[in-house]
Amino acid sequence: MEPNTLQLSFFWHMHQPDYRGSDGVMSMPWVFLHAIKDYYEMPWLLTKFATIKATFNLTATLMEQLELYRDPLKYDYFLSLWEQHPSSLDFQSRQWLIKLCKSSQFETMVRPIPHYEYLYGKNEYSDNELIDLEILFILSWCGNYLRSENAVVKRMLQQGSGFNQNDKHRLLDSLCAFIETIIPFYASLQQEGRISVSTTPYYHPILPLLIDMENATIANPHTTLPKRPLSLHADAQKHIERSMKLYEKHFKKKPSGFWPAEGAVDTKTLSLYRENGIKWIATDEAILFHSLGNDERKNLYMTYRFNEVTIAFRDHALSDLIGFTYRFKSADDAADHFLHTLKSIENEQTDPSVFVIVDGENAWEFYENNGFNFFMALYKRLEGASWCKTATMDEMAKGIKHTNLESLQPGSWIHGTFDTWSGHPQKNRAWELIYQTRRDADNFRGTVSDETARKIEEHFLASECSDWFWWYGDDHVTDFAVEFDTLFRNHLISIYELLGIAPPANLFQPILSMSSAAPFWVKPKSPLTPVIDGKYSSFFEWLGCGSMDERKLYSTMDRVRGPIDTLYYGHDKKAIYVAFEGNLSAINRRGLKLLVILEESGEHFEFDLETVSAAENDIVAMDERLEIAIARSHFGMMRLFHLRFELISDTKILQTMPGNGALCIDLNEHYAANWFV
Incomplete structure (x- = not known):
């Protein structure tokens, strides 16, 4: 290895819960859909480059359910309905089928297929229209590999409409035959040394909570525990043993590494891993910082060992850029930003080790072209960077110096606590x-x-x-x-x-x-004209505003959201008003700015938060909270548009808001539908 070479480990976590009921039938089709979109495609992308390596985590429940697609109509409830002629379905089954067929992400998966976009907007369907909707839904989930290599998928995408029952049968047969090749593909790439494959305790359980529910209060003393908890230590051991046995069936050897479900760790689970021959695990940086008693990032870029098990700690910021932020950028801009961030780490550290750990399936449906353009741009740059080398987790665990960790704080990859799985x-x-x-x-x-x-x-x-x-x-x-x-x-x-x-x-x-959950998005109920002073002023000043709770905007993944918890918004005839609340006191204002992006045109409005200044006609104030006013003159004759906000420190993106994509501003809003007493 060259002096001061950065070692980069990509770790892609592939997981689906067990959808099987007591009859063995999967009640939802997400294993099938991600199989035709992501599970083969993610390692396939690596093969387009000679030196790029990565680690893939395949959970036991995922591998078992993939095997069931040898007989899809027996084991997948959705496909058993999908395969039938619509005229044979009862009303309830038909409506549930339509609900699922309209669950694809609209901008990236529906809109690129014209007839699917047309059908998506309808509320009622003839039998022939429903057949088209069913097939186009499946085609929208087919990844780039299938679209380029599978003759049936290519032909149907070209045809676009006018499908029949026989088309359904041909498509399903072709896709299920393809699914049978997925796990063998991982095994062959691992044998070649291109990837490492790890796994997770069997049913993806939170082992520290199974063993001792008190771990929830150790990680967060304010957590309320369930009543009369039991230790399920014996179950924890079974989850590990059964997962290892299934892995050995597919890969002809025992796993050397585990991704603990949700990155959840404590000292007792680490002992179980060691006793079962596991050499390494990975978890989140929050666990490291809690264990060390500080959050100095210089400590992050190395591997650690505790109780004879090597631990890799996830760079949460870098991982979240891929999982949440880069979908809003062009492929080249995102790849350049990632490399720039890596280079800054390489310049500041000696022989740094960087661990980027991301859900390997859920983010890409928000990317253009299922992330293909982004990965091509990123991997090409990494292959050409002499100062950076990618490595598998097996290589990282064996080949570099480790630092002994004196203690290990219980926690998970979400804020270092267990609050996502207990307390409510x-x-x-x-x-x-x-x-x-x-x-x-x-x-x-x-x-x-x-x-x-x-x-x-x-x-x-x-x-x-x-x-x-x-x-x-x-x-x-x-x-x-x-x-x-x-x-x-x-x-x-x-x-x-x-x-x-x-x-x-x-x-x-x-x-x-x-209980009924409070909504994460409340729409405005009346116009407002607040004073932009950055203070919690009169109750009536923002009365009737809309709001978005950033803490509730995450559906399939979570992340360190950044300092902003909630944004409030509204407008009058002069301006759009937005207020941001959260832990503002923790932000270093040097080089800090808020970028407002108009999605329809890509135009940017910048608010300098270090000097607290804005462009002419715009206003900004930052004190107890951050408040801005954006002049309506920026938007010309536009009456409906979407705004996105980026909180940036120098070149580092601290937070992208809203977490669900963009804030819709409707200047024609009549408010009546949103009002309540």
Whole structure:
């Protein structure tokens, strides 16, 4: 290795929860959809470059469900409906099918297919239109590899409309044959040394919470624990053992590394990994900083060892740029910014090690062309950078000096706490139902056969998946929350049925009904003309404004959001007004600016927050909070437009807002539909 060469490790996490019910049928199709879009495509992109390496984490539940597509109509409920002629569907099935077929991201997946865009806007469909919608939905999920290499996909995209039932059968057969090649493709690339493949405890559980729920209060003393918690240490061991066995089936060797589900760690789980022969794990930088008692970034760019296990700590800022921010930039601008940021690390550190760990499937549907342009630009630049070399996690764990870590703070990759999976009444209720079911099962288990006991164990392990707790509470939003809630409770109901006793009535009550989440986006209810002074002034000054809660704007991933928690907005005849609230006191104002981007034209309006100045006719104030006024003259005759905000320190992007894309401003707003008493 050349002197002061930066070692860069890309780590792509591939995971889907277990959608199988007690009948073995997957209730939702996300494994299938990401299989035809992402699971093959992500490692395939690497093969276009001679020296680019990466690590891929394949969870056990993902690998098992991929295998089921040898018989898709038996195991995938959505495809079993999709395959039927629309005339044979009852009303409820037809409506659910349409709901799913309209779930693709509009700008990047629907709009590029003209007839899909037309059908997407309709509310009612003839049978022939629904067949077109069904096929175009699947084609919208087909990635660049399939669009360039699969003859059936290429022909249907060219045809564009006028499909029939036989087209459905041909498309499904072709795609399921393709899915069978995915895991062997990973195995061959790992054998060649191009990638490393790791895995995760079996059902993607939060092992530190299974072992000891008190870890939640150690990570955050303000967390409310579920009542009467149990230690499920034996289950934690089973999750590890079963995952390793499945990995060995596919890759003909034991895994050397794990991504703990949600990056969740504590000292006891690390001991379990070591006892099971795991050499390395990865988690988030928040764990390192909490463990060291400081957040000095110079400590981040190395690998550590604790209890004989090597630990890589994720650079949260760099990872979030890929996961959340670069989708708004051109491929070249994003790649240049990433390389510039890496170069600044290389200039400041000696032989730095940088770990970029990102969800490997969910971000790309927000990128143009499924991220293809971005990755081509990024990997090309990295291959040409002599000062930077990519390496797999196996190589990083073996080949570089490690620093011993004296203590390890419990936590996860989301803010270093477990609050995403515990503390909220809904999340705690889910845990309490698991504990209730465990106590009842322990009292009756001696009365069942070994085969029944095995099935009971399976349902317990599945109920411990982190994904159920992710969707409970107010912090994440999905159109399929009811389906997730049903899947979770049905695992526990099935345990009682296997025991031959009546399930408690509370298992039939949706956990989601316990409380209604406050909306993350409140639209304006009246015009407003506030004083832009950066202060919490009169209650009436911003009365009737719209708001977006940044803490609730994340559906499938999470991130360090930056200092801004909430933005408020509204307008009058002169200006657009926006106020930003959060931890402003923690921001160094040197080189700080707020960039407002008009998405329709790409025009930028800059507010200098170091000098607290703005362009003529615009106003900015920053004191107790940040407030701006953007003159309506900037927008000419536009009545409907979208604004995006970037908080920037020198060249570093601290936060992009809103987290869901852009703020829609409607100057024709009549407010009546948004008003309430």
